[in-house]
Amino acid sequence: MAVAAQTGEPGAGVTVPRRVLRSPTLRLAGRRLLAVIPVLLGVTFLTYVVMNLLPGDTAQVLLGANATPAQVHQLEVKLHLNEPFWVRYGGWLGGVLHGDLGTSLASGENVTSILGQRLPVTVELLIYAFVGSIVLAVLLAVLAARRPNGLADRFSVVISMTGLSVAPYVLAVVLVYVFAVRLQWFPAIGYTPLTADPLENIRSLTLPAIAIGFPLFAVYTRLLRADIVEQMQREDYIVTARAKGVPTWHILIRHALPNSMFGLITLVALNLGALVGAVAIIEPIFSLPGVGAILISSINNHDVPIVEGVVLVFAVVVVVAALAADLLYAVLDPRIRYERPAS
Amino acid sequence: MSAPLPDLRPAPDAAIAAPVRKKARGRASTLRIWIPAGFLILLAFACFIWPQIYPVPKPVGGSILEAGLPPFSPGHILGTDPNGNDVLSRILYGGQVSFEVGFSVTVIGLVVGGLLGMAAGYWRGITDTSIMRVLDVLIAFPALVLALAIAEGLGPSESHVIWALAIFSIPATGRIARSATLAIREQNFMLAARLSGTRGWRVIGRHVIPNILPQLMTFALLGFGIVIILEGALSYLGLGIPLPEPSWGSMIAQGQQVLSAAPEQALIPSAFLFATVVALNLLGDGLRERWGVR
Amino acid sequence: MNRVSTASGPLLEVENLRVSFPGRRSELRAVNGMSYSLYPQRTLAIVGESGSGKTVSCRALMGLLPQAAVVTGSARFRGVELLGLTDDEMRRHRGTNIAMVFQDPSRSLNPTMKVGNQIAEAVRVHQRVSKAEAGQQAIELLRLVHIPVPGRRFHEYPHQLSGGMRQRVMIAIALACRPKLLIADEATTALDVTTQAQIMDLLLELQAELGMTLMLISHDLGLARSCADEVIVMYAGQIVEQASTPQLFARVRMPYTQALFEAIPRLERPSHAPLPVIGGRPPDLSALPAGCSFAPRCRRAADDCRATTPPLAEHEPGHRWACWHPIETPVA
Numbered sequence: 002m003a004v005a006a007q008t009g010e011p012g013a014g015v016t017v018p019r020r021v022l023r024s025p026t027l028r029l030a031g032r033r034l035l036a037v038i039p040v041l042l043g044v045t046f047l048t049y050v051v052m053n054l055l056p057g058d059t060a061q062v063l064l065g066a067n068a069t070p071a072q073v074h075q076l077e078v079k080l081h082l083n084e085p086f087w088v089r090y091g092g093w094l095g096g097v098l099h100g101d102l103g104t105s106l107a108s109g110e111n112v113t114s115i116l117g118q119r120l121p122v123t124v125e126l127l128i129y130a131f132v133g134s135i136v137l138a139v140l141l142a143v144l145a146a147r148r149p150n151g152l153a154d155r156f157s158v159v160i161s162m163t164g165l166s167v168a169p170y171v172l173a174v175v176l177v178y179v180f181a182v183r184l185q186w187f188p189a190i191g192y193t194p195l196t197a198d199p200l201e202n203i204r205s206l207t208l209p210a211i212a213i214g215f216p217l218f219a220v221y222t223r224l225l226r227a228d229i230v231e232q233m234q235r236e237d238y239i240v241t242a243r244a245k246g247v248p249t250w251h252i253l254i255r256h257a258l259p260n261s262m263f264g265l266i267t268l269v270a271l272n273l274g275a276l277v278g279a280v281a282i283i284e285p286i287f288s289l290p291g292v293g294a295i296l297i298s299s300i301n302n303h304d305v306p307i308v309e310g311v312v313l314v315f316a317v318v319v320v321v322a323a324l325a326a327d328l329l330y331a332v333l334d335p336r337i338r339y340e341r342p343a344s
Numbered sequence: 345m346s347a348p349l350p351d352l353r354p355a356p357d358a359a360i361a362a363p364v365r366k367k368a369r370g371r372a373s374t375l376r377i378w379i380p381a382g383f384l385i386l387l388a389f390a391c392f393i394w395p396q397i398y399p400v401p402k403p404v405g406g407s408i409l410e411a412g413l414p415p416f417s418p419g420h421i422l423g424t425d426p427n428g429n430d431v432l433s434r435i436l437y438g439g440q441v442s443f444e445v446g447f448s449v450t451v452i453g454l455v456v457g458g459l460l461g462m463a464a465g466y467w468r469g470i471t472d473t474s475i476m477r478v479l480d481v482l483i484a485f486p487a488l489v490l491a492l493a494i495a496e497g498l499g500p501s502e503s504h505v506i507w508a509l510a511i512f513s514i515p516a517t518g519r520i521a522r523s524a525t526l527a528i529r530e531q532n533f534m535l536a537a538r539l540s541g542t543r544g545w546r547v548i549g550r551h552v553i554p555n556i557l558p559q560l561m562t563f564a565l566l567g568f569g570i571v572i573i574l575e576g577a578l579s580y581l582g583l584g585i586p587l588p589e590p591s592w593g594s595m596i597a598q599g600q601q602v603l604s605a606a607p608e609q610a611l612i613p614s615a616f617l618f619a620t621v622v623a624l625n626l627l628g629d630g631l632r633e634r635w636g637v638r
Numbered sequence: 639m640n641r642v643s644t645a646s647g648p649l650l651e652v653e654n655l656r657v658s659f660p661g662r663r664s665e666l667r668a669v670n671g672m673s674y675s676l677y678p679q680r681t682l683a684i685v686g687e688s689g690s691g692k693t694v695s696c697r698a699l700m701g702l703l704p705q706a707a708v709v710t711g712s713a714r715f716r717g718v719e720l721l722g723l724t725d726d727e728m729r730r731h732r733g734t735n736i737a738m739v740f741q742d743p744s745r746s747l748n749p750t751m752k753v754g755n756q757i758a759e760a761v762r763v764h765q766r767v768s769k770a771e772a773g774q775q776a777i778e779l780l781r782l783v784h785i786p787v788p789g790r791r792f793h794e795y796p797h798q799l800s801g802g803m804r805q806r807v808m809i810a811i812a813l814a815c816r817p818k819l820l821i822a823d824e825a826t827t828a829l830d831v832t833t834q835a836q837i838m839d840l841l842l843e844l845q846a847e848l849g850m851t852l853m854l855i856s857h858d859l860g861l862a863r864s865c866a867d868e869v870i871v872m873y874a875g876q877i878v879e880q881a882s883t884p885q886l887f888a889r890v891r892m893p894y895t896q897a898l899f900e901a902i903p904r905l906e907r908p909s910h911a912p913l914p915v916i917g918g919r920p921p922d923l924s925a926l927p928a929g930c931s932f933a934p935r936c937r938r939a940a941d942d943c944r945a946t947t948p949p950l951a952e953h954e955p956g957h958r959w960a961c962w963h964p965i966e967t968p969v970a
Contacts, residue, residue: 051493166621168573170580171614174600182604237745243702245760246732256748300492334750335795
């Protein structure tokens, strides 16, 4: 899969020779940033619409069943809930542009501060899960591709199938039972911040990271192994490398692997969006104070600002990831980077 | 030639086929299809037909007196849950839910998504762009928020779960259908059909559908597994099938409460869920290999 | 054309080389008993159609065939048996003793690696030198193959070079460790005629300069005539005619060789005259006919041709052929 699209301007029949490392990449980045804004707008707007279509009175939910109509009405006014929703959305949007994400309807706290406290936890968890799954996937894929249908390869197939078929919440439950309840190697719930105790911090995040990362690891391994094997078996430059006398491991790692990364990068960038769901389910299981943990309860409480805040954060992450992926393509494949024609 | 090397591209002037053992390969691939298929058929039979012909204890309304019995107790082969319900029957009836939801969502996705995707891929132009924009928005949307909102807003019930999940099955299938249609669109037989003046939908019906069906079917099987997992997730969160109706997801959630004391409450439905999805994935892979889909 | 070396013995001795690939129903015999000797500093051309086994035979020498290939026979390089070596053992020969230049330079180079680094890699595989030193050698090699401004070209990627330049880079890679034998497998087929001529000139020049032995694999008999000392003609995995170039073209014996010869487009022919082509199709290597493999397509075929395979024998000193009814009269 060492194929990449051209990034020349459409309609430019003649490519002016340009000694560039940056220009096409920067222009690509610029265009991407511009496209980002409508996406973010669309997503947040849609979220607002959906949240508002939820039946049930927000104020009522917050106050509980015993509240009097007067109290409910009072709360409504206080929270601006009686205004039409596009006015509220506009207000929220305006606040966002000033860096103000509003206040939680349930707790009255500043959304920015809530997210600020919780985001590091989620970010650390996701980094742990991602880095772990990618590194292990690369290792296993290379080992498996070394000898197709050999021991490592069959093992990778089994692992991949398992990872693809298991649900994160199922895996979490099984992990908790085996490693926390029986073996007591890791805590079942709870979170220790990095600053307090690094070792405990890693321990408290390991099981949740595995629950999220294992299905990812499975998918990545499968894809990467297939791509590497295809490079090794179908590409002529591999034969050239062998004719030079290059050892097989060296060929795998220095030639085949870099040219196989494109599919993996695409997949990783694509995956990030789906992580909202995984995080929202896994964090509560392990009582981790991250953004996923409050997402579900916020939806239940109709706490729109928090929901919007979380959605916005994830949308930004997805978009940034897509941009990073494009930049990575350019780094890995010089054909995208350079526009100079053959001389 | 004793060294175990990765296979090389063969020399250009010797048209080499795939390595040996084609006959053994054929047998293995048939097994790879029929073993998971057999398991699924068996499971479906157990969930849907068995309770009709054999008196299985009811999955709900058990008495507290029988709560928390361990597996292999008399009359309750898998034990009972904290409410006194027979676990095996809850598994079987929960399995019904999984199959029903999975099947419905997959079929809706195949039909609606498939039609939309084929239309987009075949006619291209405005049809393509407009359909794909809509599908893209659906895909870009934070899935969980929407599913939760729908489930919560409409109230938990099986049909609501089906509709909530269908919203994701449609764009996913649509994309596959579209790319598959695009792939065969430029082939000679398609051009011939179009040139012969055959009407659009006729071409789609007679040429596109039969050719992209393998790809769609294998994708549908994999999607089936994903839908079952998602239904489980919703039920796990309490937003899917309402209690006390059984569902594997809610059983896992319940089982989590008593994980240390009675791990089998959570592990048994987990095992069934896992096995079913593995079977679906294996079947999908086996069929993909047999039909030569990439 | 080079002087015959008076040094001891042949550089490469191939004896009864057979390569087959197990297929779905039957074995595919790519090379069917090939024997020849190659002396130092000579240029040998192996000529044949696609499917004749020429590429498979030389890849067998370097151990570059797929795992499924079954290789029997013997191929001795300076007395050292090459067939049956482990990959590690074979690697010691690749690049140092035998090197290969491939057909399609656009696909034979790693698209994401600088060309200079690809050459330097060939150096560092066999010599313990620093990256910088290997880089210097790579630049020298680029100069050797007449690539202008080698210092700058080092840092470029394959897609930035023209076809001819890429092939020069391939040659530079092959020469990195000064191999004794260079195999050029259809090295010029993918290039335009002018570039072909340039590359062939380069190869011959380098051969003279470095004292290499050259093996040219081609379907182009004309190329063999202008560049080689000795020619082997292959058909269906076997050698059907072999002789030194002057001898061969003075008197072609095997009808297949003659047909090849006649198929070369020539300026002297009248315009618009149909090009004589060899009728029929290349043989099915998994179902070779009894008797001479060329018989189905041969104008001179007789019953004994179809019954028994003619052996390859040295009917004249220095000229071997495998035919029951060779051509007696000289070719035009």
